[in-house]
Amino acid sequence: MDLQVIHASSATAADGTLYVGGQGARDAGDAAERPVVVALDAASGERRWGYVLDDDGLEVVDHGGMAAETPVVAEGRLYAATVPPTASTNDVYTAYGNLHVLAGSEERPPAERRFGESDRPEDEPVSACIETDPSLDACGLDAGDAVELDAGCSSGTDPEFVWEAGGDEKRGESIVVTVPECGNLSVTLTVTDGDGDTDTASVVVSAN
Known part of the structure; x- marks a missing residue:
């Protein structure tokens, strides 16, 4: 583990992950007096x-x-009791013990609940970017041609990509659109990072 975890518990294995309880600091400047659960890749x-x-x-x-x-893992939830780690009598455990239940979520926890992130790179600011193949500036782009739009040049932590093209919504890092027979097709990409911040980029697809 990157930051020290004291009073570490035994590990529980589930679905390729090891879960360990203990006591640690939220960041390198904190005193190690917070109950924490850490998930480790079982292989690496x-x-x-x-x-x-x-x-x-x-x-x-x-x-x-x-x-x-x-920790105990059952039916998609993680259960962990918190107790005084240095207690010497059962009555102290009983008086101060608590049970916590964690469930999966697509939302990132607030900063005060994240443990051990001070050694990781700071989150990239979200930025939407679209690359096309072939280039929209290329000569000879005809009606009916397929154009791939790729958001791989975008930045952000845990980004999600949503495309709006001619009233249709699609998801994923890349999509393919067709050059319209007449007029043009406006495509907008919205990138949302793990903190909920967003950025947009747009292109117009038409025959040259």
Whole structure:
């Protein structure tokens, strides 16, 4: 793991991922007193994600913080109990223990819940870009010809691509359109990154 996790639990394996609980810092400047769950690629050991469990509003010990116990994965959810890692009596575990349930989401967690991202490159600003094949400036582009539009030159973290072409919506990094018999075809690309930021780019396809 890139940042130190203390009081690390045993690992749970599920679908090619190892899940480990423990206590750690959200970033390199924090004191390591937050309950965290970390997901690692089972083959490479690389971190896939880290999550700081929310203890806001819960009763926690004043000294030593809380740590996540061994996670359990069942029916698409991850379960992790948080307890005082240095408690020496069962009554302290019982009084301060809490159960957290995590479910999958397409939305990126807020910054205060992400664990261990300070060593990663900062997110790229989202920018929409369209490349065409053949070039729209090329001579001899006739009605009925196919033109590939590619958004691979766009930037952004975990980008999603949505195209609007003549009233039709398509998704994916590239699409193919047909040069119209008359007039022109306006195509707009909207790129949305993992934080929900967007940018757009447009091209006009017509016979030369």
